[in-house]
Amino acid sequence: MKSILSRNNPIGFFDSGVGGLSVMKKTIELLPHENYIYYGDSKNAPYGVKTVDEVKKLSFKAVEFLLEKGAKAIVIACNTATAAAVEDIRKGYADIPIIGIEPALKPAIELNKNGDILIMATPMTLNEKKFAKLMSRYKEKKSIIPLPCAGLVEFIESGVLEGEELRKFLSEKLQGHNYKNTSSIVLGCTHYPFVRNEIQSIVGHEVNIIDGSLGTAKELKRRLKENNILNEKKEKGNIEIYNSKSEVVELSYKLINL
Structure with missing residues:
Protein backbone atom coordinates (compact mmCIF):
# COMPACT_ATOMS: atom_id res chain seq x y z
CA MET A 1 0.00 0.00 0.00
CA LYS A 2 1.32 3.45 -0.94
CA SER A 3 0.11 6.41 1.07
CA ILE A 4 -0.90 9.57 -0.83
CA LEU A 5 0.16 11.60 2.20
CA SER A 6 3.37 13.58 2.32
CA ARG A 7 6.33 12.27 4.27
CA ASN A 8 6.16 15.56 6.17
CA ASN A 9 2.65 14.91 7.43
CA PRO A 10 2.50 14.26 11.18
CA ILE A 11 2.04 11.00 13.01
CA GLY A 12 -1.13 11.06 15.10
CA PHE A 13 -1.24 9.64 18.62
CA PHE A 14 -4.28 9.38 20.87
CA ASP A 15 -5.08 8.14 24.34
CA SER A 16 -7.82 8.44 26.93
CA GLY A 17 -5.72 11.22 28.47
CA VAL A 18 -2.05 11.96 29.08
CA GLY A 19 -0.86 8.33 29.28
CA GLY A 20 -0.08 7.91 25.59
CA LEU A 21 2.54 10.64 25.92
CA SER A 22 4.80 7.91 27.36
CA VAL A 23 4.55 6.09 24.01
CA MET A 24 5.01 9.23 21.94
CA LYS A 25 8.04 10.20 24.03
CA LYS A 26 9.72 6.86 23.27
CA THR A 27 8.81 7.22 19.60
CA ILE A 28 10.38 10.68 19.41
CA GLU A 29 13.63 9.14 20.70
CA LEU A 30 13.51 6.60 17.87
CA LEU A 31 12.15 8.94 15.16
CA PRO A 32 13.24 12.48 16.11
CA HIS A 33 12.72 13.93 12.63
CA GLU A 34 9.02 13.11 12.41
CA ASN A 35 6.23 15.60 13.14
CA TYR A 36 3.73 14.61 15.83
CA ILE A 37 0.17 15.43 16.80
CA TYR A 38 -1.20 14.12 20.09
CA TYR A 39 -4.82 14.04 21.19
CA GLY A 40 -5.66 13.26 24.81
CA ASP A 41 -9.29 12.69 25.74
CA SER A 42 -8.96 13.59 29.43
CA LYS A 43 -12.56 14.81 29.50
CA ASN A 44 -13.66 11.18 29.15
CA ALA A 45 -10.86 9.49 31.11
CA PRO A 46 -10.51 6.81 32.20
CA TYR A 47 -11.58 4.58 29.31
CA GLY A 48 -10.85 1.47 31.36
CA VAL A 49 -14.13 1.62 33.27
CA LYS A 50 -16.38 2.34 30.26
CA THR A 51 -18.25 -0.10 28.03
CA VAL A 52 -16.65 -1.43 24.86
CA ASP A 53 -19.13 0.49 22.70
CA GLU A 54 -18.36 3.74 24.51
CA VAL A 55 -14.63 3.26 24.02
CA LYS A 56 -15.13 2.48 20.32
CA LYS A 57 -17.14 5.67 19.75
CA LEU A 58 -14.59 7.81 21.56
CA SER A 59 -11.72 6.14 19.68
CA PHE A 60 -13.26 6.76 16.26
CA LYS A 61 -13.85 10.39 17.23
CA ALA A 62 -10.17 10.73 18.17
CA VAL A 63 -9.04 9.15 14.90
CA GLU A 64 -11.23 11.57 12.92
CA PHE A 65 -9.71 14.51 14.80
CA LEU A 66 -6.17 13.39 13.94
CA LEU A 67 -6.99 12.70 10.30
CA GLU A 68 -8.46 16.17 9.96
CA LYS A 69 -5.07 17.44 11.15
CA GLY A 70 -3.40 15.50 8.33
CA ALA A 71 -2.05 12.46 10.21
CA LYS A 72 -0.26 10.00 7.90
CA ALA A 73 -0.42 7.20 10.48
CA ILE A 74 -2.33 6.64 13.71
CA VAL A 75 -0.92 5.21 16.93
CA ILE A 76 -3.56 4.07 19.41
CA ALA A 77 -1.39 4.86 22.42
CA CYS A 78 -3.91 3.37 24.83
CA ASN A 79 -4.10 -0.29 25.86
CA THR A 80 -7.82 -0.07 26.56
CA ALA A 81 -8.68 1.55 23.22
CA THR A 82 -6.45 -0.94 21.41
CA ALA A 83 -8.18 -3.87 23.09
CA ALA A 84 -11.66 -2.51 22.38
CA ALA A 85 -11.36 -0.81 19.00
CA VAL A 86 -8.20 -1.51 16.99
CA GLU A 87 -9.77 -4.15 14.74
CA ASP A 88 -12.71 -1.91 13.82
CA ILE A 89 -10.46 1.11 13.29
CA ARG A 90 -8.19 -0.85 10.95
CA LYS A 91 -11.22 -1.94 8.92
CA GLY A 92 -12.56 1.61 8.80
CA TYR A 93 -9.26 3.23 7.80
CA ALA A 94 -7.51 0.62 5.69
CA ASP A 95 -5.58 3.21 3.66
CA ILE A 96 -3.24 4.33 6.47
CA PRO A 97 -1.09 2.51 9.04
CA ILE A 98 -2.90 1.92 12.34
CA ILE A 99 -0.63 0.81 15.19
CA GLY A 100 -1.94 -0.35 18.57
CA ILE A 101 -0.27 -1.27 21.84
CA GLU A 102 -0.61 -4.30 24.09
CA PRO A 103 0.95 -5.39 27.40
CA ALA A 104 4.62 -6.27 26.84
CA GLY A 212 5.18 -1.64 25.51
CA SER A 213 6.33 1.79 24.32
CA LEU A 214 9.52 0.72 22.55
CA GLY A 215 7.87 -2.18 20.77
CA THR A 216 5.11 0.12 19.52
CA ALA A 217 7.64 2.71 18.34
CA LYS A 218 9.60 0.04 16.44
CA GLU A 219 6.44 -1.28 14.79
CA LEU A 220 5.48 2.25 13.76
CA LYS A 221 8.90 2.79 12.17
CA ARG A 222 8.57 -0.51 10.30
CA ARG A 223 5.13 0.45 8.96
CA LEU A 224 6.24 3.93 7.90
CA LYS A 225 9.20 2.44 6.04
CA GLU A 226 6.99 -0.21 4.46
CA ASN A 227 4.66 2.51 3.15
CA ASN A 228 7.54 4.76 2.06
CA ILE A 229 6.45 7.66 4.27
CA LEU A 230 9.36 8.03 6.70
CA ASN A 231 10.25 11.69 7.10
CA GLU A 232 13.67 12.33 5.53
CA LYS A 233 14.34 15.82 6.88
CA LYS A 234 17.36 16.31 9.12
CA GLU A 235 16.00 18.75 11.71
CA LYS A 236 13.85 17.80 14.70
CA GLY A 237 10.13 17.51 14.07
CA ASN A 238 7.29 19.58 15.48
CA ILE A 239 5.02 18.48 18.32
CA GLU A 240 1.41 19.62 18.70
CA ILE A 241 -0.66 18.56 21.70
CA TYR A 242 -4.44 18.81 22.04
CA ASN A 243 -6.74 17.68 24.83
CA SER A 244 -10.49 17.54 25.29
CA LYS A 245 -9.84 19.33 28.60
CA SER A 246 -7.87 22.43 27.65
CA GLU A 247 -6.36 22.78 31.12
CA VAL A 248 -4.55 19.45 30.68
CA VAL A 249 -2.50 20.65 27.69
CA GLU A 250 0.05 22.37 29.95
CA LEU A 251 0.48 19.15 31.99
CA SER A 252 0.92 17.22 28.73
CA TYR A 253 3.84 19.38 27.62
CA LYS A 254 5.44 18.94 31.05
CA LEU A 255 5.12 15.15 30.82
CA ILE A 256 6.58 14.93 27.32
CA ASN A 257 9.59 16.91 28.54
CA LEU A 258 10.19 14.91 31.74
Whole structure:
Protein backbone atom coordinates (compact mmCIF):
# COMPACT_ATOMS: atom_id res chain seq x y z
CA MET A 1 0.00 0.00 0.00
CA LYS A 2 1.32 3.45 -0.94
CA SER A 3 0.11 6.41 1.07
CA ILE A 4 -0.90 9.57 -0.83
CA LEU A 5 0.16 11.60 2.20
CA SER A 6 3.37 13.58 2.32
CA ARG A 7 6.33 12.27 4.27
CA ASN A 8 6.16 15.56 6.17
CA ASN A 9 2.65 14.91 7.43
CA PRO A 10 2.50 14.26 11.18
CA ILE A 11 2.04 11.00 13.01
CA GLY A 12 -1.13 11.06 15.10
CA PHE A 13 -1.24 9.64 18.62
CA PHE A 14 -4.28 9.38 20.87
CA ASP A 15 -5.08 8.14 24.34
CA SER A 16 -7.82 8.44 26.93
CA GLY A 17 -5.72 11.22 28.47
CA VAL A 18 -2.05 11.96 29.08
CA GLY A 19 -0.86 8.33 29.28
CA GLY A 20 -0.08 7.91 25.59
CA LEU A 21 2.54 10.64 25.92
CA SER A 22 4.80 7.91 27.36
CA VAL A 23 4.55 6.09 24.01
CA MET A 24 5.01 9.23 21.94
CA LYS A 25 8.04 10.20 24.03
CA LYS A 26 9.72 6.86 23.27
CA THR A 27 8.81 7.22 19.60
CA ILE A 28 10.38 10.68 19.41
CA GLU A 29 13.63 9.14 20.70
CA LEU A 30 13.51 6.60 17.87
CA LEU A 31 12.15 8.94 15.16
CA PRO A 32 13.24 12.48 16.11
CA HIS A 33 12.72 13.93 12.63
CA GLU A 34 9.02 13.11 12.41
CA ASN A 35 6.23 15.60 13.14
CA TYR A 36 3.73 14.61 15.83
CA ILE A 37 0.17 15.43 16.80
CA TYR A 38 -1.20 14.12 20.09
CA TYR A 39 -4.82 14.04 21.19
CA GLY A 40 -5.66 13.26 24.81
CA ASP A 41 -9.29 12.69 25.74
CA SER A 42 -8.96 13.59 29.43
CA LYS A 43 -12.56 14.81 29.50
CA ASN A 44 -13.66 11.18 29.15
CA ALA A 45 -10.86 9.49 31.11
CA PRO A 46 -10.51 6.81 32.20
CA TYR A 47 -11.58 4.58 29.31
CA GLY A 48 -10.85 1.47 31.36
CA VAL A 49 -14.13 1.62 33.27
CA LYS A 50 -16.38 2.34 30.26
CA THR A 51 -18.25 -0.10 28.03
CA VAL A 52 -16.65 -1.43 24.86
CA ASP A 53 -19.13 0.49 22.70
CA GLU A 54 -18.36 3.74 24.51
CA VAL A 55 -14.63 3.26 24.02
CA LYS A 56 -15.13 2.48 20.32
CA LYS A 57 -17.14 5.67 19.75
CA LEU A 58 -14.59 7.81 21.56
CA SER A 59 -11.72 6.14 19.68
CA PHE A 60 -13.26 6.76 16.26
CA LYS A 61 -13.85 10.39 17.23
CA ALA A 62 -10.17 10.73 18.17
CA VAL A 63 -9.04 9.15 14.90
CA GLU A 64 -11.23 11.57 12.92
CA PHE A 65 -9.71 14.51 14.80
CA LEU A 66 -6.17 13.39 13.94
CA LEU A 67 -6.99 12.70 10.30
CA GLU A 68 -8.46 16.17 9.96
CA LYS A 69 -5.07 17.44 11.15
CA GLY A 70 -3.40 15.50 8.33
CA ALA A 71 -2.05 12.46 10.21
CA LYS A 72 -0.26 10.00 7.90
CA ALA A 73 -0.42 7.20 10.48
CA ILE A 74 -2.33 6.64 13.71
CA VAL A 75 -0.92 5.21 16.93
CA ILE A 76 -3.56 4.07 19.41
CA ALA A 77 -1.39 4.86 22.42
CA CYS A 78 -3.91 3.37 24.83
CA ASN A 79 -4.10 -0.29 25.86
CA THR A 80 -7.82 -0.07 26.56
CA ALA A 81 -8.68 1.55 23.22
CA THR A 82 -6.45 -0.94 21.41
CA ALA A 83 -8.18 -3.87 23.09
CA ALA A 84 -11.66 -2.51 22.38
CA ALA A 85 -11.36 -0.81 19.00
CA VAL A 86 -8.20 -1.51 16.99
CA GLU A 87 -9.77 -4.15 14.74
CA ASP A 88 -12.71 -1.91 13.82
CA ILE A 89 -10.46 1.11 13.29
CA ARG A 90 -8.19 -0.85 10.95
CA LYS A 91 -11.22 -1.94 8.92
CA GLY A 92 -12.56 1.61 8.80
CA TYR A 93 -9.26 3.23 7.80
CA ALA A 94 -7.51 0.62 5.69
CA ASP A 95 -5.58 3.21 3.66
CA ILE A 96 -3.24 4.33 6.47
CA PRO A 97 -1.09 2.51 9.04
CA ILE A 98 -2.90 1.92 12.34
CA ILE A 99 -0.63 0.81 15.19
CA GLY A 100 -1.94 -0.35 18.57
CA ILE A 101 -0.27 -1.27 21.84
CA GLU A 102 -0.61 -4.30 24.09
CA PRO A 103 0.95 -5.39 27.40
CA ALA A 104 4.62 -6.27 26.84
CA LEU A 105 4.35 -9.89 27.92
CA LYS A 106 6.81 -11.20 25.32
CA PRO A 107 9.75 -9.06 26.57
CA ALA A 108 8.91 -10.11 30.13
CA ILE A 109 8.99 -13.78 29.13
CA GLU A 110 12.26 -13.30 27.25
CA LEU A 111 13.98 -12.03 30.39
CA ASN A 112 13.97 -15.72 31.37
CA LYS A 113 13.92 -14.91 35.08
CA ASN A 114 12.41 -17.10 37.78
CA GLY A 115 9.19 -15.84 39.34
CA ASP A 116 5.74 -14.56 38.46
CA ILE A 117 4.94 -11.89 35.90
CA LEU A 118 2.50 -9.32 37.26
CA ILE A 119 0.43 -7.33 34.77
CA MET A 120 -0.94 -4.01 36.00
CA ALA A 121 -3.72 -2.73 33.73
CA THR A 122 -7.22 -1.29 33.61
CA PRO A 123 -10.15 -3.65 34.21
CA MET A 124 -11.29 -3.40 30.57
CA THR A 125 -7.87 -4.27 29.15
CA LEU A 126 -7.72 -7.37 31.34
CA ASN A 127 -11.26 -8.42 30.47
CA GLU A 128 -11.06 -8.06 26.68
CA LYS A 129 -10.65 -10.94 24.20
CA LYS A 130 -7.41 -9.46 22.89
CA PHE A 131 -5.80 -9.82 26.31
CA ALA A 132 -7.19 -13.36 26.72
CA LYS A 133 -5.48 -14.33 23.44
CA LEU A 134 -2.23 -12.78 24.65
CA MET A 135 -2.45 -14.68 27.93
CA SER A 136 -3.17 -17.99 26.21
CA ARG A 137 -0.05 -17.53 24.08
CA TYR A 138 2.24 -17.42 27.11
CA LYS A 139 0.44 -18.97 30.08
CA GLU A 140 2.19 -22.32 29.63
CA LYS A 141 5.61 -20.64 29.84
CA LYS A 142 5.16 -18.51 32.95
CA SER A 143 2.90 -17.77 35.89
CA ILE A 144 1.12 -14.59 34.77
CA ILE A 145 -0.96 -12.69 37.31
CA PRO A 146 -3.34 -9.91 36.14
CA LEU A 147 -3.72 -6.99 38.56
CA PRO A 148 -6.59 -4.58 37.76
CA CYS A 149 -5.70 -1.06 38.90
CA ALA A 150 -8.91 0.96 38.69
CA GLY A 151 -8.24 4.43 40.07
CA LEU A 152 -4.57 4.77 39.15
CA VAL A 153 -5.21 6.65 35.91
CA GLU A 154 -6.99 9.38 37.86
CA PHE A 155 -3.86 10.15 39.88
CA ILE A 156 -1.79 10.60 36.73
CA GLU A 157 -4.46 12.64 34.95
CA SER A 158 -4.38 15.09 37.85
CA GLY A 159 -0.59 15.34 37.68
CA VAL A 160 0.11 13.28 40.83
CA LEU A 161 3.20 11.23 39.92
CA GLU A 162 4.67 10.78 43.39
CA GLY A 163 3.92 11.34 47.05
CA GLU A 164 2.40 9.70 50.08
CA GLU A 165 -1.17 9.39 48.78
CA LEU A 166 -0.09 7.72 45.54
CA ARG A 167 2.35 5.45 47.34
CA LYS A 168 -0.39 4.34 49.73
CA PHE A 169 -2.71 3.59 46.80
CA LEU A 170 -0.05 1.53 45.00
CA SER A 171 0.95 -0.31 48.17
CA GLU A 172 -2.68 -1.34 48.75
CA LYS A 173 -2.98 -2.57 45.14
CA LEU A 174 0.22 -4.54 45.37
CA GLN A 175 -0.20 -5.88 48.89
CA GLY A 176 -0.62 -9.60 49.23
CA HIS A 177 1.67 -10.33 46.34
CA ASN A 178 5.01 -11.95 47.10
CA TYR A 179 7.57 -9.58 45.59
CA LYS A 180 10.35 -12.10 46.24
CA ASN A 181 8.60 -14.39 43.77
CA THR A 182 8.06 -11.68 41.12
CA SER A 183 10.40 -11.55 38.13
CA SER A 184 8.83 -8.56 36.44
CA ILE A 185 5.88 -6.21 36.33
CA VAL A 186 4.31 -5.37 32.97
CA LEU A 187 2.70 -1.95 32.83
CA GLY A 188 -0.39 -2.63 30.72
CA CYS A 189 -1.62 0.97 30.65
CA THR A 190 0.26 3.80 28.97
CA HIS A 191 -0.40 6.07 31.95
CA TYR A 192 1.50 3.83 34.35
CA PRO A 193 5.09 4.49 33.17
CA PHE A 194 4.76 7.98 34.65
CA VAL A 195 4.61 6.41 38.13
CA ARG A 196 7.27 3.77 37.45
CA ASN A 197 9.57 5.18 40.13
CA GLU A 198 6.94 4.85 42.86
CA ILE A 199 6.14 1.28 41.81
CA GLN A 200 9.83 0.41 41.74
CA SER A 201 10.37 1.84 45.21
CA ILE A 202 7.64 -0.45 46.58
CA VAL A 203 8.64 -3.71 44.87
CA GLY A 204 12.41 -3.21 44.92
CA HIS A 205 15.00 -2.95 42.17
CA GLU A 206 15.31 -6.70 41.64
CA VAL A 207 11.93 -6.62 39.89
CA ASN A 208 12.04 -5.54 36.24
CA ILE A 209 9.35 -3.08 35.19
CA ILE A 210 8.45 -3.24 31.48
CA ASP A 211 6.06 -1.37 29.20
CA GLY A 212 5.18 -1.64 25.51
CA SER A 213 6.33 1.79 24.32
CA LEU A 214 9.52 0.72 22.55
CA GLY A 215 7.87 -2.18 20.77
CA THR A 216 5.11 0.12 19.52
CA ALA A 217 7.64 2.71 18.34
CA LYS A 218 9.60 0.04 16.44
CA GLU A 219 6.44 -1.28 14.79
CA LEU A 220 5.48 2.25 13.76
CA LYS A 221 8.90 2.79 12.17
CA ARG A 222 8.57 -0.51 10.30
CA ARG A 223 5.13 0.45 8.96
CA LEU A 224 6.24 3.93 7.90
CA LYS A 225 9.20 2.44 6.04
CA GLU A 226 6.99 -0.21 4.46
CA ASN A 227 4.66 2.51 3.15
CA ASN A 228 7.54 4.76 2.06
CA ILE A 229 6.45 7.66 4.27
CA LEU A 230 9.36 8.03 6.70
CA ASN A 231 10.25 11.69 7.10
CA GLU A 232 13.67 12.33 5.53
CA LYS A 233 14.34 15.82 6.88
CA LYS A 234 17.36 16.31 9.12
CA GLU A 235 16.00 18.75 11.71
CA LYS A 236 13.85 17.80 14.70
CA GLY A 237 10.13 17.51 14.07
CA ASN A 238 7.29 19.58 15.48
CA ILE A 239 5.02 18.48 18.32
CA GLU A 240 1.41 19.62 18.70
CA ILE A 241 -0.66 18.56 21.70
CA TYR A 242 -4.44 18.81 22.04
CA ASN A 243 -6.74 17.68 24.83
CA SER A 244 -10.49 17.54 25.29
CA LYS A 245 -9.84 19.33 28.60
CA SER A 246 -7.87 22.43 27.65
CA GLU A 247 -6.36 22.78 31.12
CA VAL A 248 -4.55 19.45 30.68
CA VAL A 249 -2.50 20.65 27.69
CA GLU A 250 0.05 22.37 29.95
CA LEU A 251 0.48 19.15 31.99
CA SER A 252 0.92 17.22 28.73
CA TYR A 253 3.84 19.38 27.62
CA LYS A 254 5.44 18.94 31.05
CA LEU A 255 5.12 15.15 30.82
CA ILE A 256 6.58 14.93 27.32
CA ASN A 257 9.59 16.91 28.54
CA LEU A 258 10.19 14.91 31.74
